[in-house]
Amino acid sequence: xxxxxxxxxxxxxxxxxxxxxxxxxxxxxxxxxxxxxxxxxxxxxxxxxxxxxxxxxxxxxxxxxxxxxxxxxxxxxxxxxxxxxx
Numbered sequence: 259x260x261x262x263x264x265x266x267x268x269x270x271x272x273x274x275x276x277x278x279x280x281x282x283x284x285x286x287x288x289x290x291x292x293x294x295x296x297x298x299x300x301x302x303x304x305x306x307x308x309x310x311x312x313x314x315x316x317x318x319x320x321x322x323x324x325x326x327x328x329x330x331x332x333x334x335x336x337x338x339x340x341x342x343x344x
Contacts, residue, residue, distance in 0.1 A: 261330050262318045267305055278305055288332045292325065 262268060266281040282305035289295040301314035318326065 260319050261326070262315055265333070267302070268311060268315050270306075270308070270311070281305075284336055285333060288329060288336060291332065292329060294321070294325070295329070 265285065266277050267285060270278060282302050286299050286302050289299050295317070298314040298317040301310045301317065304310050318329070321329070
């Protein structure tokens with residue numbers, strides 16, 4: 259299982275809708291720093307649409323391993339320290 263699959267946004271049966279929504283916002287904010295994730299950001303624009311979530315996941319999993327690691331590290335930092343963006 260990829261690390262992205264473990265994120266709350268991609269596990270809708272495990273977490274509630276508020277957790278999914280806030281996780282989608284956090285992940286989208288992190289992806290703003292990576293121009294090649296634009297399509298994934300657009301797909302997460304509706305985090306409750308299963309097809310769009312799956313599309314975002316496919317895009318993220320297709321990224322180079324180093325880029326994935328950077329996105330996940332930034333995501334983990336923001337989640338741990340709190341979202342400092344306004």
